[in-house]
Amino acid sequence: MIDVLRIVFLRDLKVSLRRWTDVLTSLILFVLVSLVFPLTLGNDSTMLLKIVGPVMLVSALLANLLAMQNIFRPDVINGSLEQLTLSSYPLTWIICTKIFSFWLITSLPLLLISGFIASSYYVTGNSILIVILTLLLSTPSLVHISALAAALTVAIRYPGALMALIIIPLSLPIMIFGSKAIEFSISGIDVSAPLYFLLGMMFFTCSLGPIVTASAIRISID
Amino acid sequence: MKQEDRRSVTHHNLQSNFLELYRSDHLIFSNISFELSEGQHLLISGANGTGKTSLLRVICGLTIPTDGTVMWDELATNNVDCTYHHHLAYLGHKNALISELTAKENLEYSLDRHRSVMSTNRILEAFDLNKYLDQYAEKLSNGQMRKVALTRILLSDKTLWILDEPLANIDPPGKQFLLTEMQAHLERGGMLITTSNVNNETLKSNLEINLDNP
C-alpha cells in the first residue's frame, strides 16, 4: 500500500514539475496581490502593519483558487483518474497523497515568499515567523477545501465562478483566524488562541476532506 | 488475506443479473444477464452509441446501474470485502496516459506493474514501441498511445481484462500480436470482455451480448 502511495506521489510531483507554469502562476498571483495593496494604500507603516494579515490570507486563498482548478481536471480528461478509482487501493488515500503533492507544489513556495513579503510590510522580528507559521497552518485546509470544490465541479466546463462560490464561504473561518493570528502577533497580543484554532481546522479538513473528495470524484466520474 | 488464498485455487466467476441503466430518463440498456467463468471471452457487439461503453463501465463499477447487480465470486462488487478490483484491468476509450510523462514513465508509474523486465521487453518488441519509449506521451500518435495503454494491460497479471474496442486503430502486426496475447490470456485461465462494432477479425467468443435490438 505504501509503495503505491509513493508511486502516486512521485508521479504527481514529476507531472507538476513538468507543468511548472501552474506553480509559477499561483506564486506570481500571491506576490502581485501583495504588491497591489502597498501601492494603492500608500506606504505608511501603521496602515501596512494593520493589513498584512488579511492580505496574506486573501492572496493565499486566490492563489489556491487558481492553482487547484487543474488538480483533477487533466487526469479526468486523459482517463488516469478512472484507473485510480478502479485500483484495489482505497481512493481516499490516493486522493490524500495527490492533494499533499499539490500542496507541496503550490502552497509551500508561498510560505517561503511570504516571509519576504511580510518584511516588506515592515513586519519585524518573530512576527515574520508567525506569518509563515499561520500560512503553514492555514494552507492545508485551503488546499483540501479547494480540492473538494475541484472534485465537485470536475464535470463542469467552466467551473471558475462555481469553485469560488464553494470555496470562499467554507474557508471563512480560516481567513478570520489566520488574519487575527498575524494581527495579534504584530500588536504583541498572545497568539496561541487563533493558532490553536487553525491547527484544529487543519486536522479537521485534512482528515475528513479526502474522504468527501474521494466520494465526490466517484460521483463526478460516474 | 487467508480467505483469499483458499479461494484462489477455485475458479473465479463474474456474474451480472438484470442490469439496467437509464441516462437522464432514456434507456441505455436493460435486462443484461450473463455469467463468465475462467478461460471465457464475452464479446459485446452493437452499432455505435447503443451503450456498449456504458455497459462496460457498469460492469467494472465506474457507473452505478439503475437496476441489477454485478457479482464477483458470488459477492456484489460494491460489497466491502469483495476482491473484484484486485483482479480487474480496464481500458476504456481514453488511454489513461499522462501527457507530461514519457511512455516509459507512464508504464513505470502505473499502479499494478508486477511483470518482469523480460516480459516487458517481449511485449514492447512486438508492439515495436522501443524507439518511442522516451517520447512524451502527448507526442505519440493515437495508435502508439493505444499500444502503450495495451502494454500496461498486458503487463498487469489481472485475471479479468475489460477492453473497449482493443483492436481499434492498431496496425495489422500489432493487431495480430494482441490477438495471440488475448488467446494466451484465456488459456492461462484469464477472463476477457471486449467490445467491437466492426465484427470481422475479433477473437472467437464463448458468449456474446448484442445491444442492437432495443
Add this chain to the structure above:
Amino acid sequence: MNFKSIYKLGSPPLFYKLCIALEPWFLISSILLIAVGMYSGLFVAPPDDEMGDAFRIIYFHVPSAYVSMMAYVYMGAAAIIGLIWRSNVAFSLAKSCAPIGASFTFLALVTGMLWGKPMWGTAWVWDARLTSELILLFLYLAYMMLHLSIPDRAKADRSASLLAIVGMVNIPIIHYSVVWWNTLHQASTISKFAKPSIATEMLWPLIIMILAYTLLFAAFLSKRTAAELAVREKRTRWIQTLILGDKSNA
C-alpha cells in the same frame, strides 16, 4: 418499533400522495396563523420601552432566520439519507429545500437591515447573526448553482447533496468563528434579537409567527417536493396513473 411504517413513508408513491394531500392544509393553517400573529404582533403587543414600535420587526426577522437555519439542517439530513439510500424522495426534498431556504434567508437579511436602520443608524451592521445569515445565503446559492450546472439530474443530485452535507457541518464552525470575530471588534451590541428576554405578551405573537412560518415552509416544501418527485419518477407506472387520474385539477 414501527420502522416498517417509516420505511414505507419513504416509498415515492406514498410520499407523493402525502405531499399532495397535506399541502393545502399546511397552507391554510399557516395563513390563518400569520393573520393572527401579524395582527397581534403589530397592534396588540405593547410597544417596547426602549425601541418603541420599531421592535415589531422582530416578528418578521426571527421566524425567517429560524426557518432559514432549519431549512439548511433539513436539507443536509435529506442529503445524507439520499446519498446513503439513493432515494429519489430524499433528493427531491433536498433540492426543494434550497430555494425556499434561500428566500427565507434573504427575508431574514432584509428585515435585519430594516431593523438595523432605526436601531443603529446604518442598514448593514457587521453583527454576528446578520453576517452568518449572509454566509448561509451563499451556501444556499452554492448548492443551487452546483445543482443547476450539472446536466445529468442523478449526478447533480448526488454532487449537490455532498456539498449540502459539507455545508451543514461547516455552519456551526462558521457561525462561532464569526461570533468570536465579532466580539473582538465591538463590545457585544445590545441588540434586541439576541436572546430577547421580552415580556410574555410580546412573546406569544412571536411563537405564533414562528409556527406559522414553519407551516408555510412545510407547505412550500411539499409542493416543490411533489413536483421534483414527479419529474424524477416519470418513468414509473404509479406517477402516470396518478397524473392521468387527476386530470381535472392538474
Add this chain to the structure above:
Amino acid sequence: MPEIFAMDGYGFYVWGSVLISVAVLIINWITAHNLFKSNINEVKLFMNETKDKN
C-alpha cells in the same frame, strides 16, 4: 387610526418589512406552484412520447 400606521415614527421600517415578507412569501408560493405545473406537464409530455414509441 392613522397613528397606528405611524408606529411612532418607524412606520416605514415596520410596514416595509411586513410588505417585503408578504411579497417574498407570495413569490415563493407562485414559483412553487409554477414548478409543480411545469413538472406535471413535463411528465405528461414524457408519457405521450413513450406512448407513441411502443
